[in-house]
Amino acid sequence: MSGLTAVVGTAFGTTLLTAAPASAAQIRNNCEGAAVVRCANVEMPSTGVFNAHGRVTDTAGGTNYDVQVVDVRLEYNLNGNWTLLRDEMPADGWEPDQDVARTATYSCGSSARKSVRAKVYVQWRNGSTVTGDWVTTPTDPPTYICPR
Numbered sequence: 496m497s498g499l500t501a502v503v504g505t506a507f508g509t510t511l512l513t514a515a516p517a518s519a520a521q522i523r524n525n526c527e528g529a530a531v532v533r534c535a536n537v538e539m540p541s542t543g544v545f546n547a548h549g550r551v552t553d554t555a556g557g558t559n560y561d562v563q564v565v566d567v568r569l570e571y572n573l574n575g576n577w578t579l580l581r582d583e584m585p586a587d588g589w590e591p592d593q594d595v596a597r598t599a600t601y602s603c604g605s606s607a608r609k610s611v612r613a614k615v616y617v618q619w620r621n622g623s624t625v626t627g628d629w630v631t632t633p634t635d636p637p638t639y640i641c642p643r
Contacts, residue, residue, distance in 0.1 A: 519548075523613070523638040527630055530557050535613040535630040537569070537638055543603040545569065545640050546581065549615030549630070552593040558621055561589040564596040565627070566616040571609040572637070580611070589620065603641035610637040 519540040526534040536548040547569035553560040569581040581598035594617075612634050618627040632638065 519546075521548075522640075523632045525630060525632045527628075530554055531560055531562065531617075531619045533615070533617045533628055533630045535615040535632050537611055537613045537632055537640075538597070539640075540600060543641070544600045545603070545611070546600045547583075547598045547613035547615070548595065549597075549613070549617065550593065550595045551617035551619065553591070553619065560619040560621050561591060562594050562617065562619045563587070563589050564594045564615065564617050566614075567596045567598050568614040569598045569601055569611060570614055571611045572634075577612065577614070580609075606641040608639050608642045610634070611640050612638065 519538040521536050522539050524534060524536040526532055530553070532552045532554060534550040538546050538548050540546060547567050549564045549567040551562040551564055553562050564585060567583045567585075568579060570577040571580050580601045583596055583598040585596040587594070613632045615630050616627060617630065618625055620626070
């Protein structure tokens with residue numbers, strides 16, 4: 496099929512996605528938390544091109560946290576093991592409200608279909624107390640990219 500760029504498995508079948516050329520389309524995401532919202536996303540910035548995106552946000556009200564994205568990974572499942580496609584470890588430090596980071600892009604070219612996930616490590620601190628957490632996009636059902 497011409498123009499096919501991503502296949503996302505769903506509980507009832509397969510959904511085909513195409514990207515809007517003007518912006519990155521989120522093809523899978525997961526956000527957790529209330530006081531500190533932590534998100535991992537698989538994005539498609541252009542046709543056949545993918546990356547992982549991480550975001551951590553200190554929400555208004557309550558405790559005031561500094562936040563940072565420490566590690567953003569785009570991984571694929573190879574025989575039951577998650578293997579790196581792209582990895583970004585930004586060195587920009589603590590932010591007062593929100594921090595975001597993306598991996599370099601992965602271009603499918605003629606690659607075979609891959610089951611992928613975004614995996615993001617974020618931290619937040621209040622004074623000298625630092626807390627960290629991994630956030631991962633769901634893998635059931637799988638998120639597929641790069642059909643032949």
